[in-house]
Each structure stands twice: as structure tokens, then as C-alpha cells.
Amino acid sequence: MNGAINYTHTFSSGVVWHWPIAVYLLLAGMSGGALIVALLIRYYKKQTGVTPLFKGASLLSLVTILLGMVCLVADLDKPLYFWKILINYNFTSVMSIGVLALCIYIPLSFVVILYAFEKELNAFFANHFTFLKAFFGLIMNILNFIRPLMFVLTLIFAVAICAYTGFLISVLVRFPILNTSALPALFVASGLSAGIAGSGLIAAMFFREDTHSSDLKILHAIEWPVMAAEILLIGMIFVSLIIGSDVQKAASMAFFSGEYAKMFWIGVVGIGFVIPIVFNFLLGKTFAHTRFAFYVSSLASIIGVLMLRMFILYAGQTYSIFI
């Protein structure tokens, strides 16, 4: 920066994107992550039927993405004008590309939920709204015919949704913490993490999946490499900040002092990483296998990912290139 001419008075006054955006980033990541793992396990185990995990993941992904949309619209200063974003497109804008992806992803996750609950819905239409039964059967016939295609598309768009949330904020050049190339990868990894924890939780809670079933064992097995990737990516961002330019060094203070440092060390590291590791590895096998340990560590993972999004968003917008 040239010292001769510089200003420090700026117009936005601090954090512009608030917690609804952080919650949206969590929900979108969790939605995409849940479908990614559920579909990958399906392919890996060559499953054809409907498993509790598949039900849990599909329910979670639709509910979270819809709640995410509510957060997104609620954060607009002109929420009633949100439809303008659907009729105007700007292909240089990550947000526009994201909206386009969401317009495909949301219907896809709706279709996935139809696959997951076809039997239940059939039974429902047999007793209620009987006039819809034939119609529903016709729809499902078509959908079942193109099922493999739908699954592949869903997988692609689930990855796209996870990644775009990272690109959305990594293009913001004013903020050294956000403007890193590792951020989109971190968001995919942490989205997967939340998706794994969330869909396991829903499957066990609502669809009576045994916490030691083979599906949940696989979930459990991939949980740790994903977490390792997350830690690695956070480390990369941290190192690139402390060895970087003056503004990057200044931004690395977010990890050491102030409210955001607490958010990071207690929320992301303590709750998100330490609790699951302690509960699963350090307190003995018998404790690790209890339902209690399963619920608490899944919940801790999700809270950790939320805290990561909060930290990235708030600390990111706090430390700008104006120092």
C-alpha cells in the first residue's frame, strides 16, 4: 500500500453479512454433504433398496436447504424483491451461478425424497386423497425409469452446492481470511462433515437405524479422514496468513485474540474436533459404543461446522485490507 495516499474511513462499517448467512452456509453445506455421502455409500455398497440412512440423508437435505433459503431471503434488505434474482442472471457472479444451481438442486433433492419415501407415500395416498394415487404412481413410474440419471445429477449438484458456498466468499478480495483458494475445499470438507453427522443422527433418531449398522460404520470410518482434511485445510489457511503480506499477518490475529479467537478455539476446535475425538477414541470402546456418545459427538460435529462458518464469516469480514 502506498503510504502517501490512504484512507481508513469506509462506508460499510464492519460486518455486512450476519449470522443468517453463516447459518445458510452451514445448512447448504450440510444438505449437499448429506446427499453426497448417502449416494456414495449407495454406489459403494451397490444398494438398490431404501436404507434408513438414505431416508435420513434425503429428509435432512431437503429440510436444510429449504431452511437455508429462508435464511438467505431473510438477510436481504429487500426480501420481497428476491424474485428479481430469479429473472436476472449475471454469469460473472458466483451468487447468480449458485442460484441457478439451487434452482436445479432443490427439485432434485425433492425427487430424491420421493424415492426414499415412495412406499410410505403410496400407503398414504391409498388411504387419503385417493384420487391422487394414480397420479403419484404415474410420476413414480417415470422417476424410477430415470433413477440412475437422477442420482448422478444429484451427486454432481450436491458437490456444486457445497463448493459454491466457499467460492461465494472466497472472491471477496478485501478480506484476507476469505480470499484464499483453500476456502472452497474447506467448505466442501466441512459440509461433508456436517452431512455425515446430521444424516447419521436423523437415521438413528427417526428411522431406527442401529448405531452399529454397517452403513453407520462406513459413515463413522469416513468421518475421520474428512475431519483430518478439514484440519489440514484450516492449517493451510492459517499458515498462508502468518507468512503472508502485512495485511494477511494482521488478519491472522483473528486466531489469537478477541471474541473470534474464542469462537475458533472453543467452538471449532474444542466442540467440533476435540469432543468427537475424545468420545470416540479416548474414553474406551464401551463408552464410544453407547448411543449417548454417538448423539453427542454427532451434534458436536455439527455445532463445530456452524462455528467454523461463523468464525470464517465474522472474523473474515472484520479483518480487511484496511490496516
Added chain:
Amino acid sequence: MDTNLKRRAFVKYLALGSASITAASYGAVNDKPKAQTKKPNFGMIFDQNKCVGCTDCERACVKVNLVPKGQMRLFVEDKTDPNNRMQKRYVRVSCQQCVEAPCASVCPTNACHKDLLTGITTTNADDCIACKYCIVACPYDVRFINSENHAAESCNFCLDTNLAEGKEPACVEACRYDALVFGDLNDEESHISKLLRIKDSLRMRPECGTKPSLRYIPAVKMGV
């Protein structure tokens, strides 16, 4: 340069600008082909040597552009070194009118865009949904949500107010010390281009790669 001359010069740029567009659309040959090959790139100079921090420009901007109370598109920051009170330094804070404008490239609704005729970055308040993406994307942090119409905005060189009436931007008109110069950087004959050829000027944060059209002439140190 007196105000009258400036005004005449500016009207000339506008005339040239529209002539070039007319010429382009009719494919006509004009007697001044050089000025017409390029679209205008309106820029401004802020001369730190001349600015006295009177803030007349701020007030003129608020008045002409109906900026809500308590908000501003243009701010003159006092950057005087506390250890050297004798040498006053002021810096204009406002949209830098980037040629590669991140605000326009991230706006999902194209509300924030480059005006087709003039290339000036401006915002169409009706299409803005106030997602604030442009605000966080601007490396200079000079955009804000207008508290009355809830749309994002920033300095647009008075595109829809003074410029539309053939006048210079309100701040330039208001400055009694000639600290501000406005004109077409792509026109080699313009006053601003001539000035830039003989004076050293800076762009704010060139490392952001946005190619600002606002130029700053820094104050030279007095004494040793």
C-alpha cells in the same frame, strides 16, 4: 482553469462520446476518427496539494444526489499526521470507478453495472435486492445501503443527476480550490489527460487489480 472553460470542455466530451456512438452505429466516417475509436472512460483527479478539507464537495454531493441524512457517497478524510499538524493532508473517500469493477461483476441481478454509454459504474435501485454482495466485494469499501430506498449505492459521478444535465459532477462544481478534475481519460485532448501527462498521480490499491479511474496527486513533503 475557470469553471466556464471546464464546463465547455465537458460538454465537448459528452458530445464526442455520443458522436462516437452514433458514428459506430451508422458506420459513418467522421472527421475525428481518433477520439471515436475508444469508448469514454470517465475519471477524476483528487489533488491533495490543493484540497483544504472544506467539505463543500461532500455537501454538494448530498444535495444533488439526495443522499439520505447521515449517509454519504463522498467523504473527505483528514489524514493529517498528528506529529506534523502544519502539513494538512486530506483524502477523498468514494467509489474509485474501477474499470474492472468487482461490484458489477458480482451483482446477481445486474443492478450494479457499468453504464453502456459512459462506462460509469452505477446502480439501478429498482433491480437491487440488497443482498450486499457488491458491498463486501468492493475492495475500497465505499458502497452502502441507502436507508430510504434500501438499495445499494456508491458515487456514480452524478451520472443520473448533473451529468444528465450536461454539467460536471457536483463535487467538482463545488470545489473552489480546483482540487478535483473530471474528464475522459480515453480522450488524449481532455484537460484531465493532459494534466495526468505532466503530473505524477497514484491509483488507490493497484494490487487489487481493479484499474481505478480515480487518480490521486499526493502532497509533496514540505521542507526536508
